[in-house]
Amino acid sequence: MTGTEPAADERLRRWRLVLGGGDGADGTGRALTGRDAAMDRTLDAVYGAPGAPGARGAAGAREGQRGAGLGGSAPQVARWLGDIRTYFPGPVVRVVQRDAIERLGLAAMLVEPEMLEAVEPDVHLVGTLLSLSRALPETSRETARTVVRTVVRDLESRLAARTRATVGGALDRSARVSRPRHRDIDWNRTIRANLKNYLPEHGTVVPERLVGYGRAARAVTKDVILAIDQSGSMAASVVYASVFGAVLASMRALDTRLVVFDTAVVDLTDALDDPVDVLFGTQLGGGTDINRALAYCQSRITRPTETILVLISDLYEGGIREEMLRRVAAMRQAGVQCVVLLALSDEGAPAYDREHTAALARLGVPAFACTPDLFPEVMAAAVERRPLPVPG
CATH class of the missing domain: 3.40.50.410 (von Willebrand factor, type A domain)
Structure with missing residues (x-):
């Protein structure tokens, strides 16, 4: 076996997963077994559903072919959500999950606590939960808040420090006084702002523009x-x-x-x-x-x-x-x-x-x-x- 054969086989495997195709190999000549077959069934529940584009992504269409679907059972959907988290990394899980909610009409099932515990939290899921918030029963409301809080904490950890630093710096700059009294002059910033006016023959900087401290009293x-x-x-x-x-x-x-x-x-x-x-x-x-x-x-x-x-x-x-x-x-x-x-x-x-x-x-x-x-x-x-x- 040459070194190119494993790579070619891996390409066929990936194409087979992309194209789906149920029990047939969909023209690739590559059958799926074990973990790959389970992964294929998980994807087919969404992308092989009636009326959905057949190929996963932009690879084509399989008009009229029925997929597994998720039925109307919340426990079944919860198990499926657990499956996609087993087979795929977080970013992929969020994409597949969002597609399932949109394509298969799963929004109504999100009122079930077991569903909320199984989903991968992200911004789009929070949006869906907020649109359903008036319909959430008491048994689901606290679980929904936990999901939302998880996403909010993640966003705060990513955005808060940079926002405070960037906006805080702008506030500091906008608050500086351009015509300060002598006791209010910020000499370090004034010198930096006037370095272009350095006179080497006199060994001094001419302070053409004075920079004052911010309006701390306000x-x-x-x-x-x-x-x-x-x-x-x-x-x-x-x-x-x-x-x-x-x-x-x-x-x-x-x-x-x-x-x-x-x-x-x-x-x-x-x-x-x-x-x-x-x-x-x-x-x-x-x-x-x-x-x-x-x-x-x-x-x-x-x-x-x-x-x-x-x-x-x-x-x-x-x-x-x-x-x-x-x-x-x-x-x-x-x-x-x-x-x-x-x-x-x-x-x-x-x-x-x-x-x-x-x-x-x-x-x-x-x-x-x-x-x-x-x-x-x-x-x-x-x-x-x-x-x-x-x-x-």
Whole structure:
């Protein structure tokens, strides 16, 4: 046997798993046994289901072929969830799990505690649970909170430190005094800022620009309002925004308010010390009235020039469009720093209202999708009133 034969056999094995094909080898000439056969049955339950694309991925279609399916039994589904965690790493489990919920209509089964204990927690699962939160029986509610808290803690561990460092640095820079009194001069920063004015013949630096210490006597330097669209398409954005809201609320130099809205407006600021409480205070789905939400936010602004308003919405407005735009224009004119994020997630460019996006751009308010990793930079730019890092 040559060295190329094991590699070729492994390629056939992988293609066989990709193509599926039930008892037949689907043209590969490679039959599956043992662990591979069990793995194939697990995948076929989702990707070989009636009406689903047959090939796993973009490899083709097997029209009319019935797959194993998962039936209507919660215990059976729970066992299947355990199987995929046995055969695949976490990132793959989350993809297959999400596909199963979407393709096979398993959302209703997530009210069962045994199902919730078997799933792999991720942002999309949290979104599904939040959409079902009103339907969860008491026996499942605490398990659901445990699942949500697991995801929230993971996000906080990944995002909190960098957000505090990035936004905190921007707050420090924006608070420095450009014309300080003599006792308020920060000499270390002043020297660094004026090194280009060093005069070697005199052995000194000419301090063309003085840098003062921050306004320590003023505890809060910026007011932040996060206004989050809780329509069904914004589920992942709601999860990330709730975590970021809690992180920003923990920073003493910020006064952070968090508002969620559909056709009604709910202020969840008092729950910001626990993002899980914030998330269970939302109600995903329903219509959208951005104008009403902006009216509420506008009524809470007391220091326009020190306020950052972050609207997270796909801009599909069900309220009064012209009034929404007038409110944004009025807040901009008053000095409010307005930021519009079409999504706050890892999913890329979402579906959004292009007409409203263009209208906001004409008002000087860019609207763009933002990943969680970019959000701290966006907030830092808003704090310092410099151009936002809009993705290309």
